Amino acid sequence: MQLDAKIPGGPLQDKWDRHRFELKLVNPANKRKYDIIVVGTGLAGGSAAATLAELGYNVKNFCIQDSPRRAHSIAAQGGINAAKNYQNDGDSVWRLFYDTVKGGDFRAREANVHRLAQESTNIIDQCVAQGVPFARDYGGLLSNRSFGGAQVSRTFYARGQTGQQLLLGAYSALSRQIGAGKVKMYPRREMLDLVIVNGKARGIIVRDLVTGKIESHSAHAVVLATGGYGNVFFLSTNAMASNVTAAYRAYKRGAVFANPCFTQIHPTCIPVHGDYQSKLTLMSESLRNDGRVWVPKDPKDKRAPADIPDSDRDYYLERKYPSFGNLVPRDVASRNAKEQCDAGKGVGDTQLAVYLDFADAIRRDGKDLIKSKYGNLFQMYEKITDQNPYETPMMIYPAVHYTMGGLWVDYNLMSSVEGLFVLGEANFSDHGANRLGASALMQGLADGYFVIPYTIGGYLAGESLDEVTDQHPAFTDHTKQAQERIDKLLSIKGKRTADDFHRELGGLMWDNCGMARNDKDLAMAKEKIRALKAEFWENVLIPGADKDFNQSLERAGRVADFLEFAEIMITDALARRESCGGHFNDAFQTEENEALRDDENFCHVSAWEYKGDDQDPEFIKEPLVFENVKLTQRSYK
C-alpha cells in the first residue's frame, strides 16, 4: 500500500484556504440524503456530530458511557491553546505552528499543524458563543496562562476544569441537534467492528451494553473519534473505559496504524500507592508554573522534606535547564524524574516520586493567590493522599497520559480506508512524537468543528456511493463474527479475571515500552505478551451472560484487543532506530541524555498494515518534508 497524505500545494499559509475552496460541496438540499456515523462523543466526536447535523446531514452518534457528556475529554484540566495573541506577548499562528512542530520533535506534518494553529482562534470564539465560562480578567476580557513549555501566554482555561467546560459546550450543541431530531444518539453502545463494502467504510457493528444485543448500523461515511489507547498500560490517567477496540478493529479491516509507539508520559501525576489501584490521577501541568521540582541530593537522606535545607536539595530541572527550568516539555520532565528515581533519589514510601514544592511560591505570592490558582487541584491531591500541599510538598511521578500515535489519516482526516475518517486522539495527525500541553483539546475541537465539516463534504460530493443497508451480507457476516468472539470469550471459563491479565500486560508495557526503552527488553516483552495473550484465550474467567448488562465481558473484549495491540507498539518501537519525543531508546541519546533523532533515516511516519493474526504487520513509510521549519536538536537549556 502507498500512503498519500494529499497535502495541498502552495505556500503553507494558503494551503487550507485553497483546499477548502477546491473541495467539492454537497448541495444543502442533498445533505439530508447522507447518513453519517460518528463514534465517540468527546471533544472530537461531540463537536463533529453536532456540526455535521447543523449542516444538515443525518448523524448517528455512539458512545460507551450512559451519556455523551461523560466522554473522557471531560477530565482535561489545564486548558486549550489558541493563537489569539490577546496578551500582546508575541504569539501568532506561526509561533503556535512552530512550537507544536518543535514540541513534537519534528515528527508531525507541517501542513496539518499549520491548519490546527489557524483554526485555534475560531475555537475560542465558538466556545465563548456557546457559553463556555472561560476565566476572565478584571476588565472582563479572556484570561490566559502559559502552559507546558510555551514562552507565551496562549492557554485559555476554565478553572481546572477546561475539558469539562469545553465538552459541555460541545454536548450542548449536540443535545440541541438530538432535540431537533438531526442526531440520533446511541449511548451505552460499544463499536466492535467496522463494515467495509466495495472498499468503502459503510457502517459499524455495535453491542448494546444494556441488553447485549449486537446491532448493525449503515451509513455513507464513518467517523471514528474514539480517543486514545493509553489504557494499554493498565494504569494511566485515562478514564476506565478508554480503549483501543474501535481503532484496532478498523486496523484489522485495513486502516493502517501510525506511530503506535509514540506515547506520552505526563510528569505530574499522583504516584502509584498500592496494587489494588485502578487508575492514576493527573495533577495539572500548570502546577509547574509555580511549583519547584526537587529531590534530596543524597540518596540516603531520609529526612522529612521540611527538614532538608535548600543546600541539600537538588532542583534538578532548574539546574539542568536554566532557561526553561521547571517548565521543560513533558517528555523531558518525565524522563528526568525517572532518572532521579533510578539513581535512588526518589522520595516517599515507594521511592518512586519526586517533590513538587510550593513553599517558595506561597512565600512570594501568599497562600490566597496560590489557592485561587490551584485550589481545586490542591484539594483533589489532599483527598487522594491525605496530605496538605500548602504545608508539605506534593509528591509526583510520571504516568501514561496521552497517545500521539493513532490511525493514519491524510490531510482530509480520512484513513487508508475510503470513507473512514478519524478525529481527535484516535488519529495520529498533529502532535508528532510528543504533544504539547493544551493542544489535544485544541486538536479535537478543530477536527470536529472546523475540519471534518469541509472534508467529509468533499468526499461525499466526489463519490457515487451504492445503496447499502444494514441488511447487506457484510453486516450479517461481521455480526456473526462479533457474536462468535463473545461466545468464545464466555466459554473459556478459566481462572484469571480480565483485569488480572490487564494488570500484567500494563506492567510489562510500563517496564519495557514506557519512558525509556531498549531493544533487549522490548524483544523480551514482545515474547511475554504473546504468551500472555495465549494464556488469556485459555484461562480468562468471565462471569455472567452475553445478553445482559455485563461489565466483565465488556472489559474482557477490550483487554483482548490491548493484548494484540501492545505487540504493534513494540514492533514500532523496535523499528524506530532513533529517539524522539515520547519514544526514547537508550541506545540513541546525546551526551546530555537528550533524545537523539536520526533525521536522515527516520524523518517519517511509521504506518503499519495488518497482515494476519500471527504475522508482523507490514511497514509503510510516509516521509515527512519540512519546508518551513529547520530541523534542530530540541534544546531547553
Place this chain on the structure above:
Amino acid sequence: MTTAKTINLNLKVWRQNGPKDKGRFEEYRASDISTDSSFLEMLDVVNEKLTIEGKEPIAFDHDCREGICGMCGTVINGRPHGPEKGTTLCQLHMRHFSDGDTIAIEPWRARAFKVIKDLVVDRSPLDKLIQTAGYISANAGGCPDGNAVPIPQEIAEKSMDAAACIGCGACVASCPNASAMLFVGAKVSHLGLLPQGKPEAAMRAISMVREMDRLGFGNCGNERECEAECPKEISITNIARLNREFFKASFFSSVM
C-alpha cells in the same frame, strides 16, 4: 502517602437483575481493604473475589474516577455519594470508614431513574432536559471574536460555579420529591448569567421546567437535601434564579 492500614467491612449491597426484578440486599465481606483505596477500588476488590468464586460481580457505573464525569454514584448508608461533603463516590476514600463498619450500598432511587442492574440506573432523563433547551443556539462558524463582549469577572465566576455540575443525579436521588430542580437551576444559571445566554433565557427556563414535569421528576419542596448532597456543592440559590427566570418569563413573555 500516609501509612495505610487495612480494614474489614460488612457490605449490604442492593442486587437487582433488571428493571423488572424486585431486587434485594445481599451481604458481602470486604476484607483487607487499604484505607488509601477509594470506595470504587474497594468494590473492585470485592468484585474480583466474587468473580473468582464463580459469582456475578456487582454492577456499578464509573469512568473517570476523578470526580468529574458524573458517571459514578450510589447511596451509601442513606447518603448519595457517601458521608464526605463535596465528594463523588470515586473520590471517597476508605480512610473515612472504620474497621468493622457495616455499609449499605443502594442505587439512586427516583421515579425518573429506572434501575438497569444492581447499582446502575438510567439517567437519560437528565440528557433529555438538556436536549429541550439546555443550550445556546450557536452553530459552528461565524461567531464574533471571543473578546467582543467583555463579561465581568464576577459574572463569569458565578456562571462557572453553576457550570461545574457533573450531571450525576445525586440531587434527584437525595430529594424527597425526586426533583431535578438543582440540576435544571444550575444549567439555567450557567447559561442565563452570560450575555450570550440571555436571548434564550426565558424560553430555556420554561421549556426545561415543563420537560421536568413530563419526565416524572417531582416538584421542589425546598427541602435543601440536594444542596447538601451535591458533590460539586452547587448552591441552592441557582433554584431561586431558575424560579425568577421562570416567573419573569411566564409573566412578561409570549413564549408561555
